[in-house]
Amino acid sequence: SAVISQKPSRDICQRGTSLTIQCQVDSQVTMMFWYRQQPGQSLTLIATANQGSEATYESGFVIDKFPISRPNLTFSTLTVSNMSPEDSSIYLCSVDAGHTGELFFGEGSRLTVL
Amino acid sequence: QQQVKQSPQSLIVQKGGISIINCAYENTAFDYFPWYQQFPGKGPALLIAIRPDVSEKKEGRFTISFNKSAKQFSLHIMDSQPGDSATYFCAAKGNTGKLIFGQGTTLQVKP
Numbered sequence: 001s002a003v004i005s006q007k008p009s010r011d012i013c014q015r016g017t018s019l020t021i022q023c024q025v026d027s028q029v030t031m032m033f034w035y036r037q038q039p040g041q042s043l044t045l046i047a048t049a050n051q052g053s054e055a056t057y058e059s060g061f062v063i064d065k066f067p068i069s070r071p072n073l074t075f076s077t078l079t080v081s082n083m084s085p086e087d088s089s090i091y092l093c094s095v096d097a098g099h100t101g102e103l104f105f106g107e108g109s110r111l112t113v114l
Numbered sequence: 115q116q117q118v119k120q121s122p123q124s125l126i127v128q129k130g131g132i133s134i135i136n137c138a139y140e141n142t143a144f145d146y147f148p149w150y151q152q153f154p155g156k157g158p159a160l161l162i163a164i165r166p167d168v169s170e171k172k173e174g175r176f177t178i179s180f181n182k183s184a185k186q187f188s189l190h191i192m193d194s195q196p197g198d199s200a201t202y203f204c205a206a207k208g209n210t211g212k213l214i215f216g217q218g219t220t221l222q223v224k225p
Contacts, residue, residue: 031211043215101146105157
């Protein structure tokens with residue numbers, strides 16, 4: 001398994017500001033993903049964080065709004081830019097453990113935008 | 115093609131009863147079907163998973179039943195306990211590595 005640490009665990013932000021969420025894994029992993037979970041909803045994939053290249057975004061998500069970095073095989077960041085109340089969600093980092101195909105999730109970062 | 119449909123949305127079961135949650139998928143390229151359990155304020159935790167080469171997998175009180183021809187799979191929780199009260203998500207993954215989640219089921223087990 002993989003141990004995933006996310007920071008911050010929660011934050012309250014003002015409209016129009018940006019926040020960067022960090023995801024640190026205790027081992028090198030090939031695939032890292034960022035998900036969004038809106039209140040009372042399921043998980044929606046935002047993007048795949050690719051090491052050494054630009055992230056691959058899902059339909060409905062764009063780089064200008066959710067820039068992602070992945071400088072190495074254990075770390076990634078997701079920035080939520082120019083936030084609005086509609087961005088209030090839990091943002092989750094997920095990693096593929098490798099040969100088992102299992103995906104593990106961090107505890108999530110709960111953002112509230114006022 | 116990418117949808118995973120989950121039902122019911124919510125479920126109330128008496129302690130000791132059987133909880134059953136169902137999922138259906140469309141994309142025949144999916145080859146990995148996990149179930150996740152999520153408690154409030156926590157990230158989803160992998161509960162049990164199955165691949166399409168078997169029709170059933172059991173781990174303790176949790177069983178996945180898989181019907182490849184019908185493109186359906188279900189989670190059975192035997193002897194349900196109040197501690198099982200959580201939100202359960204089915205999911206599916208193909209060779210892209212991306213997990214597609216169902217809508218979730220909120221389970222309440224009454225003592």
